[in-house]
Amino acid sequence: MPSDRAEGAGGRVGWTLLSLLGFAALWQALAALIDSPALPGPAEVWRAALFQIENDHYFGHLGATLARVAAAFFVSMSLGAAIGLALGLWRGADRIFGGWLTLFLNLPALVTMILCYVWFGLTETAALLAVAVNKIPNVAATLREGGRSLDRDLAEMAAVYRLGRRARLFDVIIPQLQPFLAAAARNGLALVWKIVLVVELLGRPNGVGFQLHAYFQLFDVATILAYAFGFIVVVQAIELFLLEPWERRAGRWRR
Amino acid sequence: MSGLSVAIRRKAFSGAGVLGEIVFTLAPGERAALIGPSGVGKSTLLSLIAGFGGEFDGRVGRPPGRVAMVFQTPRLLPWRTLAENVALPPGSGGMDRARALLAEMGLADAADLHPERVSLGMQRRAALARALAVEPSLLILDEPLVSLDPEGAAAMRRLLVAVLDRTGATALISTHDRREALALADRVLELGGRPARLTGDRPSPLDRKARRDPEAVEAAHRRLFAEGG
Numbered sequence: 001m002p003s004d005r006a007e008g009a010g011g012r013v014g015w016t017l018l019s020l021l022g023f024a025a026l027w028q029a030l031a032a033l034i035d036s037p038a039l040p041g042p043a044e045v046w047r048a049a050l051f052q053i054e055n056d057h058y059f060g061h062l063g064a065t066l067a068r069v070a071a072a073f074f075v076s077m078s079l080g081a082a083i084g085l086a087l088g089l090w091r092g093a094d095r096i097f098g099g100w101l102t103l104f105l106n107l108p109a110l111v112t113m114i115l116c117y118v119w120f121g122l123t124e125t126a127a128l129l130a131v132a133v134n135k136i137p138n139v140a141a142t143l144r145e146g147g148r149s150l151d152r153d154l155a156e157m158a159a160v161y162r163l164g165r166r167a168r169l170f171d172v173i174i175p176q177l178q179p180f181l182a183a184a185a186r187n188g189l190a191l192v193w194k195i196v197l198v199v200e201l202l203g204r205p206n207g208v209g210f211q212l213h214a215y216f217q218l219f220d221v222a223t224i225l226a227y228a229f230g231f232i233v234v235v236q237a238i239e240l241f242l243l244e245p246w247e248r249r250a251g252r253w254r255r
Numbered sequence: 256m257s258g259l260s261v262a263i264r265r266k267a268f269s270g271a272g273v274l275g276e277i278v279f280t281l282a283p284g285e286r287a288a289l290i291g292p293s294g295v296g297k298s299t300l301l302s303l304i305a306g307f308g309g310e311f312d313g314r315v316g317r318p319p320g321r322v323a324m325v326f327q328t329p330r331l332l333p334w335r336t337l338a339e340n341v342a343l344p345p346g347s348g349g350m351d352r353a354r355a356l357l358a359e360m361g362l363a364d365a366a367d368l369h370p371e372r373v374s375l376g377m378q379r380r381a382a383l384a385r386a387l388a389v390e391p392s393l394l395i396l397d398e399p400l401v402s403l404d405p406e407g408a409a410a411m412r413r414l415l416v417a418v419l420d421r422t423g424a425t426a427l428i429s430t431h432d433r434r435e436a437l438a439l440a441d442r443v444l445e446l447g448g449r450p451a452r453l454t455g456d457r458p459s460p461l462d463r464k465a466r467r468d469p470e471a472v473e474a475a476h477r478r479l480f481a482e483g484g
Contacts, residue, residue, distance in 0.1 A: 157330040159307045160322060161344035161389065171343060175334040253334045253369040 013240060040222040049226035056211075062230050065200065065207040068124075069193045072131035077188060079132070080139025081181065087140065088147015101144075104137040109195050113202055122203040131195045138191065139184045146180030178250045186243060189235060258283040258425030259304070259393055263313035265450070266299060272450035273299050274311070279444060279456060281425050283318060283392075288436030289429040291446035297429040298327065300446070301397050304427065318425060320392030321346065323385075327397045329378035331370040337381040338366040347388035356384040360414065376407040380414065387418060394419070396428040400435060412438060416467065433480050437461060438472045443479075 024042045031041030040048070052058035087094045087101065113130040120126035150173060158168050174181075200209025208227045215223040259281040266274035273296050281287055289297050302308035304315050305324045331340045341353035357366045360380040365373050370381070379399065386394060399415060400408040416439065419426055430436050436443050437459055445455030460479065465471045 153326070153328065153330050154332065156302070156307045157324075157326065160305050160324045161385070162321075162346075163343065164345060167343065167345075171332060171335065175332070250334075253371065255371040 012244075016236075016240070037219075038221055040225065044222050045225045045229065048220070048222035049230065052211075052223060052226055058226075058230065061206055061208050061211050061227070062234070064204075065193070065196055065209065065231070066234060068128060068131070068196045068200070068207065069189075072128050072135065072196060073188060073192050075128065075132045076135035076139055076192065077181075077185060080136040080184065080188075081143045081177075083136065084140035084143025085147045085177070088144040089150070094144070101137055101140055104133070105141060107133075109134045109198065113195075113199050117203045124204075127196075127199045127204055130199050131192055134195050135188055135192050139188060142180050142184040142187070143177065146177040150176055175250070178247075182243070182247050182250075186239070189238060189243075193231065193235060257281065257316065258285055258318050259427065260316035261300075261304060261313075263300070263303060263311060263315070265313070266296075266303060266308070266311040267450075274303075275448070275450035275452040277313075277446075277451070277453050279453060281427065281442075283425055284423050285442065286419055286426040286428065286440045287442040287444050288440035289427060289444050289446060290431065290433055290436050291451065293431055295446050295448075296451035297431075297446060298397055300451070301395050301427065301429055304393075305395050318392045321389045322393045322395065323387070323389050323391035324395040325379075325382050325386050325397065325399050327401060329370065329375070329382040331378055331381060331385070333370050336367050336369055337362060337373070337377075337384075340370070340381060341385045341388050344385065344389050346390075347385070353384070353388060356388055357381065360384050374407075376403050376411065379403065379411060383411075383414070383418065387422065390422070391424050394422070394424040394426045396426065398429055398431070400430070400432070415439060416463075420463070434472055434476050437475050437479070438466050438469075 028041045028043070031039050031044075049058065083097075083101075087097060109130075112133045116126040116130035116133070120129065154172050154176070158172050163172065196207070197209035197212065200207035201213045204210050208231055211227055212224055215227075257280045261277060261279055263274055263277045265272060265276075277300065279287075289300065291297055299308060301324070303311055304317070305322055306315075306317070331337070332343070335343065337357055338350055338353045341347065341356055342350045347353065354363070354366050357363060357380075360383060362373075362377060362380055362384070365377055365381075370378050373381075383399070386396075396415070400411055403411060412435070415428075419439075426440075428436075428439055430439075433443075440459055441463070442458050443455070444453060446452070447454040457479070459466065460475050461471055466475075
């Protein structure tokens with residue numbers, strides 16, 4: 001029922017808020033106890049955020065980072081899913097390229113970033129490429145499992161009833177992959193934005209990563225936390241208002 | 256023109272022969288039951304006839320037109336409603352026709368439910384509706400009554416007979432139940448041995464009207480299969 005679902009989501013938001021308030025109280029208490037600029041309390045971080053909003057393009061930096069996260073996320077999800085599915089469906093492809101996947105999975109993120117900047121210069125493309133190269137193997141590994149677990153029975157049904165390519169993809173295959181796509185998306189979001197920050201720190205003139213680097217040099221912990229929390233809020237909102245409703249919608253046929 | 260011609264010489268899974276020589280033809284509109292113990296290779300034979308069983312030695316001539324299959328498990332898409340499942344195959348005539356077919360199967364009220372929310376018997380009937388939606392010239396049914404309770408099985412059997420009467424499709428129905436074979440088919444093919452071969456091919460002693468009577472089926476069963484089972 002739609003009303004039940006809305007209530008469920010509302011309840012979840014309520015509990016999340018309550019739990020976060022508890023964390024903030026604990027943090028404030030700890031900050032008061034230590035009383036050092038190395039651990040500013042939530043009120044101080046809030047003031048730093050307000051100052052950034054008024055004087056240093058807080059939302060501009062947040063937006064630049066978000067745009068990079070969105071672009072890298074989209075590219076890695078679509079390419080990673082296609083590669084993973086191909087590896088899961090065709091044993092020959094897995095034999096030939098499975099080793100490559102292991103190699104890229106274990107390639108340190110920092111190495112890809114440095115290589116991309118060295119090879120392609122300190123450009124936006126190089127930055128996005130570095131993030132995508134880090135994330136694609138993760139998505140591919142998850143979707144390879146999805147490809148392997150596709151139901152043969154349904155594939156045979158699709159063959160007997162002469163379902164077209166479109167119907168096979170959208171009605172038969174993708175719904176089976178939905179849990180794998182959701183897992184890849186969730187892990188992907190968390191991973192991508194962390195990598196984007198490092199990419200920005202190393203070679204971009206704007207974005208949250210760039211700002212963190214600048215304020216690290218000033219030992220301004222309050223501003224660093226102000227940017228970090230801004231981002232956490234955005235990622236939580238994506239989780240609550242995009243990923244979770246999508247998963248509920250996709251799973252509504254389950255008993 | 257034949258309804259179905261089967262001339263299989265050998266089918267093996269990783270070297271082990273599953274099917275040996277199996278040759279038979281069905282006339283257009285003829286209904287045959289394929290009987291034999293569980294695991295003998297009935298489903299494998301049906302998959303070859305339906306065209307998805309992979310490599311084998313021999314050939315299968317299907318009649319012109321569509322092939323439809325009712326699988327042993329309903330194989331409906333769990334994320335689509337019953338009506339959407341019936342309307343999915345190309346040429347099925349869309350949602351209105353799907354609803355009409357489901358109503359014929361007694362599923363008018365369940366058309367918008369997802370498969371996991373209805374009983375196995377209802378899923379079976381929806382799978383049958385999907386098969387009918389493509390107006391097949393060859394209808395393959397793999398144990399359509401297995402694991403239904405006696406009442407559900409009797410209702411499904413009546414429905415099957417009515418459907419077969421109406422469509423005039425050539426039909427091949429596998430079952431391990433000889434009474435069921437006599438109640439549904441014009442002809443009884445028996446599969447046995449390893450690799451499986453055709454060990455029996457006999458016409459039903461009952462005409463289509465007579466086999467609606469359970470007692471006539473019982474009497475024919477005693478006469479034909481007196482040696483037991």
